[in-house]
Amino acid sequence: MAAMAASPSPRRRPARAETRRRIVDAATEVFARQGIAATSLNEIAAAAGLTKGAVYSNFAGRDDLVLTIMEEHLVERMHLATTVFGDLADLDEATTEAGARLASGIDTDATWHRLLLEYWGIAMRNPTVHSGLARRRAQLREAVTAAIAKAAAQHGLDLPLPPEQLAVVMLALSNGLAVERGVEAAAVPDTLFSDVLKLLVTPRPQR
Amino acid sequence: MAAMAASPSPRRRPARAETRRRIVDAATEVFARQGIAATSLNEIAAAAGLTKGAVYSNFAGRDDLVLTIMEEHLVERMHLATTVFGDLADLDEATTEAGARLASGIDTDATWHRLLLEYWGIAMRNPTVHSGLARRRAQLREAVTAAIAKAAAQHGLDLPLPPEQLAVVMLALSNGLAVERGVEAAAVPDTLFSDVLKLLVTPRPQR
DNA sequence: CCTACTCGATACCGACCGGTATCGAGTAGG
DNA sequence: CCTACTCGATACCGGTCGGTATCGAGTAGG
Numbered sequence: 001m002a003a004m005a006a007s008p009s010p011r012r013r014p015a016r017a018e019t020r021r022r023i024v025d026a027a028t029e030v031f032a033r034q035g036i037a038a039t040s041l042n043e044i045a046a047a048a049g050l051t052k053g054a055v056y057s058n059f060a061g062r063d064d065l066v067l068t069i070m071e072e073h074l075v076e077r078m079h080l081a082t083t084v085f086g087d088l089a090d091l092d093e094a095t096t097e098a099g100a101r102l103a104s105g106i107d108t109d110a111t112w113h114r115l116l117l118e119y120w121g122i123a124m125r126n127p128t129v130h131s132g133l134a135r136r137r138a139q140l141r142e143a144v145t146a147a148i149a150k151a152a153a154q155h156g157l158d159l160p161l162p163p164e165q166l167a168v169v170m171l172a173l174s175n176g177l178a179v180e181r182g183v184e185a186a187a188v189p190d191t192l193f194s195d196v197l198k199l200l201v202t203p204r205p206q207r
Numbered sequence: 208m209a210a211m212a213a214s215p216s217p218r219r220r221p222a223r224a225e226t227r228r229r230i231v232d233a234a235t236e237v238f239a240r241q242g243i244a245a246t247s248l249n250e251i252a253a254a255a256g257l258t259k260g261a262v263y264s265n266f267a268g269r270d271d272l273v274l275t276i277m278e279e280h281l282v283e284r285m286h287l288a289t290t291v292f293g294d295l296a297d298l299d300e301a302t303t304e305a306g307a308r309l310a311s312g313i314d315t316d317a318t319w320h321r322l323l324l325e326y327w328g329i330a331m332r333n334p335t336v337h338s339g340l341a342r343r344r345a346q347l348r349e350a351v352t353a354a355i356a357k358a359a360a361q362h363g364l365d366l367p368l369p370p371e372q373l374a375v376v377m378l379a380l381s382n383g384l385a386v387e388r389g390v391e392a393a394a395v396p397d398t399l400f401s402d403v404l405k406l407l408v409t410p411r412p413q414r
Numbered sequence: 415c416c417t418a419c420t421c422g423a424t425a426c427c428g429a430c431c432g433g434t435a436t437c438g439a440g441t442a443g444g
Numbered sequence: 445c446c447t448a449c450t451c452g453a454t455a456c457c458g459g460t461c462g463g464t465a466t467c468g469a470g471t472a473g474g
Contacts, residue, residue: 040461053422183340184341184345188379259432
């Protein structure tokens, strides 16, 4: 209780939880560059200008650190996803915009997709990690589902597929197209995501 | 040149390249169970009933072994993919069938998808591996493209998207839905793949 | 001012990794 | 039968990993 917020006193000790942030930020960067499995605690600590001892002083171990980082990113990612399906008036414009933003996400967040898929691989062999990822992923799925349902109601569409299934397809396409982009960028046009989105949102013809 | 094919003589030495097969098969199984990165040469050799020395006698090293296995699987996978878009007469039936087979592939070949995505992660940080994967992936993409184009011509469809882009979407969905299935199987209905395929294959309405 | 405590640096542990040198058992060619 | 050779087992290398025990510098409370 003796912590005074108004005094920027020249404290020698760096701060209690600021070290934690330093470690998390450094680990995030190194993970993005090298991958999770290929990064050691020493590298993380060195990138943060600290040593392994500091990491073990702030985290239970390697797994705890990884969990913390992915948890943080997953939350951040969910907030982003919920805002993607915006409140545009025109349907064409809305789908194009949403698709474009998702597509740009694929590009700029390429490292994120790499990290997520590696984490997914870890989760597939570790029940504890799996349940955590499943929880977050379910939240994300529900958020996207709600956004799709809302957008559909707004534009008076009756979708050819249930919103929750469309949400799954969007998530799957996001990861899947990121993979194909990674293999050969030229094979995945920028407009592809929104093109597909339009096809999936447009009601089926009478045949 | 003295190799006699007609004599099943009781040779003590197990065979020349049979050992190689034993190693490949064992490695395939262990990789499927534990992942590539988490598997050591000792484990592979032990699973094959051999030792590390045998592996180094048949392969240049760990990377060479991994490459061999993935190459083998990628080829096998391509042959499978080219036959998926079959020669059914009815359009609905054809898309349903193709979607169902792709969907079942997602399920039964779950371990394959895990392996491929891990390998993709490796390729993303290793130019040599990347180029090899890109080569195979391009072949696969072309094969699927050709199959789609052929099926479209057969049914007199004019597709709402170019065949090569549809092929990319199919590949992306295959991986992406496999990921979502791994996270929560109940979120990905069996029919989802074929439902989406139908929507993507049906020509756009006049609006 | 002094004590009790926090936290990060240092040094170190056992385990395990990929890779290599060596050597002996087994085989084929003459 | 004997020699030249193949191939896999064994033993070992240097290096790196996650994790821990310890210790001293710095801080807060009294």
